[in-house]
Amino acid sequence: MTELSDLPLRANLVGKRPYGAPQDPVPVSLNVNENTHPLPEPVLEDIIASLAEAVRGVNRYPDREFTELREALAGYLCHGITPEQVWAANGSNEVLQQILQAFGGPGRSLLSFTPTYSMYPLLASGTDTEWIGVPRPADYALTPEGVSAALTEHQPDIAILCGPNNPTGTPLDRDVILAAYDAFDGILIVDEAYVEFDEQRDTAVELLPGRPRLLVSRTMSKAFAFAGVRLGYLAADPAVIDALRLVRLPYHLSALTQAAAVAAIRHSGEMLATVADIRAQRDRLQGALEELGYTVHDSGANFLLVGGFADPEGMFEALRGRGILIRNLNIPGHLRITAGTSEETTALIQAIAELTPVDTQH
The missing domain is CATH 3.40.640.10 (Type I PLP-dependent aspartate aminotransferase-like (Major domain))
Structure with a gap:
């Protein structure tokens, strides 16, 4: 079969990779900053x-x-x-x-x-x-x-x-x-x-x-x-x-x-009614992760960039194995996590707590 490298691609596109994030059919998907709340x-x-x-x-x-x-x-x-x-x-x-x-x-x-x-x-x-x-x-x-x-x-x-x-x-x-x-x-x-x-x-x-x-x-x-x-x-x-x-x-x-x-x-009023709850879940998630010893950067969005992971890829895959998808963007020591519903946040906090070494927790 013909490979991409066999085609007369424009020079500035050679070696590039298309944008993409995993779309696994998992119970808790918090990796692409979607609003996970259903519409009224x-x-x-x-x-x-x-x-x-x-x-x-x-x-x-x-x-x-x-x-x-x-x-x-x-x-x-x-x-x-x-x-x-x-x-x-x-x-x-x-x-x-x-x-x-x-x-x-x-x-x-x-x-x-x-x-x-x-x-x-x-x-x-x-x-x-x-x-x-x-x-x-x-x-x-x-x-x-x-x-x-x-x-x-x-x-x-x-x-x-x-x-x-x-x-x-x-x-x-x-x-x-x-x-x-x-x-x-x-x-x-x-x-x-x-x-x-x-x-x-x-x-x-x-x-x-x-x-x-x-x-x-x-x-x-x-x-x-x-x-x-x-x-x-x-x-x-x-x-x-x-x-x-x-x-x-x-x-x-x-x-x-x-x-x-x-x-x-x-x-628009009804569509945006979940924004306050998403902020609340974001702040709740930040507090829980900081209590576990992680560094959470200030966020005005519906997600958090979290540092302090000794093995980000390992944590990413461990959560994925539990049906929770977050985002590894290859920022050293960091993972990005979307704020979801209360139930999703609870499941995520519990999973990360169980996967975090006890001696690193506050």
Whole structure:
């Protein structure tokens, strides 16, 4: 059989590995930062009814400009955002890919601060954009001075600030965003995939007026518990939206995706009702792990980066053997754990306690 190495692959893709995480059918899956709480039944019924109505028209192409969805997203975002400032695609990864297609490419660069979301360098490779990874400080928290210095030095065409940051959970302060915007002349993306879980900080959407190079990316996969629908969106200057139209595929959002997303936003209060419980389980998990002697980094997201594992791969596999899936991202001594339901958190804490040597526990 033909191997990948036998094909005339683009040079910058040779040796790359596709993004992926285990999808084992385990009882407790806490490895990809999903919202593990089920959707309320009345919300499901309305979404199903909306899908049934949309199916009646699938012999025709969907609304290419997804007007109703953009109106709904603008209403959800508030802060004076208009539909003309909103874009959406099949997950925030496609939104980011379209940004790189429009503003990146050969001879251009993308910068972010590592460790961060592992798709960023893959999206750079896929669009033939140079990737610049700048290491974060030891505590992973970005500072205005550090970010400004890196952007001044490298002057990338695009920079991404992930806040809260994946995989560390580190919150992103407003003064860091403002310093970054002023430090270079390129496109600045603030990736707010987990922003609904951070009750301490305001959204960067508030900073959009007067900043045409600032783009704020969001997703419905996390707090909205809508990962399987694949809906990411963006708030930016209307001119940026026009630029993304140049690279999007025709009719890229299906009628079913549009209908499901509009219905979900109609019930945003109910969809987001689990966020407070997820925060509570995250904090409960942090306290239990610290009591067991582990180091837990501050998190504004629905997951924790946990250090202090003498053998992360061993712990990962031991938990996997017990039907609990977390994430090993090859950060020395660390594992990432999504905050789940109360029952999932209880099972996880009990399993880690049983697997942790007694002499390391507090």
